[in-house]
Amino acid sequence: GAGVSQTPSNKVTEKGKYVELRCDPISGHTALYWYRQSLGQGPEFLIYFQGTGAADDSGLPNDRFFAVRPEGSVSTLKIQRTERGDSAVYLCASSRATGRINEQFFGPGTRLTVL
Amino acid sequence: SQQGEEDPQALSIQEGENATMNCSYKTSINNLQWYRQNSGRGLVHLILIRSNEREKHSGRLRVTLDTSKKSSSLLITASRAADTASYFCATDPDTGNQFYFGTGTSLTVIP
Numbered sequence: 001g002a003g004v005s006q007t008p009s010n011k012v013t014e015k016g017k018y019v020e021l022r023c024d025p026i027s028g029h030t031a032l033y034w035y036r037q038s039l040g041q042g043p044e045f046l047i048y049f050q051g052t053g054a055a056d057d058s059g060l061p062n063d064r065f066f067a068v069r070p071e072g073s074v075s076t077l078k079i080q081r082t083e084r085g086d087s088a089v090y091l092c093a094s095s096r097a098t099g100r101i102n103e104q105f106f107g108p109g110t111r112l113t114v115l
Numbered sequence: 116s117q118q119g120e121e122d123p124q125a126l127s128i129q130e131g132e133n134a135t136m137n138c139s140y141k142t143s144i145n146n147l148q149w150y151r152q153n154s155g156r157g158l159v160h161l162i163l164i165r166s167n168e169r170e171k172h173s174g175r176l177r178v179t180l181d182t183s184k185k186s187s188s189l190l191i192t193a194s195r196a197a198d199t200a201s202y203f204c205a206t207d208p209d210t211g212n213q214f215y216f217g218t219g220t221s222l223t224v225i226p
Contacts, residue, residue, distance in 0.1 A: 004157070014180055033214065035216075037154065040218075041218055041219075042119070042203050042216035042217050042218050042219050043158070043203070043216045044216070045213045045215065045216075048213070056213060091157060091158070092158060093157075093158075103148065103160035103163060104148075104158075104160065104214070105160070106150075106157035106158040106159070107157050108157045109157055114198060
């Protein structure tokens, strides 16, 4: 079946604008993760969903960042009042259950550029 | 914050040689995973080793884990040009739900 997909693949926006990034996990995967990866760095954890609920949002940098997963499948990462420092690749991953003993399957990422 | 750190940051070897990458982490873990990332692509899971395991093999990959030293190593034997990528370790602390990735090792295998 299809892997994790993310849209858009690239997003260019202006400082202060609002953006939404979408993640379609693998069908049947209950766990979903969002990460942010800056150039030359490893992925940085943002938020983890188990089903519809955010089980751990401690990685969100501030209240401009918010994510939802209303039906336990597709997730949207929302960033308000974007800043240049938000520029990064945003990665989504899903796994069959809680990720503790299951590998995470990553999408190709959305490259966000804030001008 | 990122818990894991890989070294070296960059490694360049000839095809056929072995490549060894190391990962150190800070807190107690449930398991440690290694991932690979080709330039501009998402990460691909390579291997998972649990905290009660010391060594694991998968094809040309060999992973060791030393929980007393909070370190792991990834060995790729008989490297190929297609192994050129960045390699990350990811730790799953035994508290919380986060996964922590290291800064990665950039491996270049010269044909």
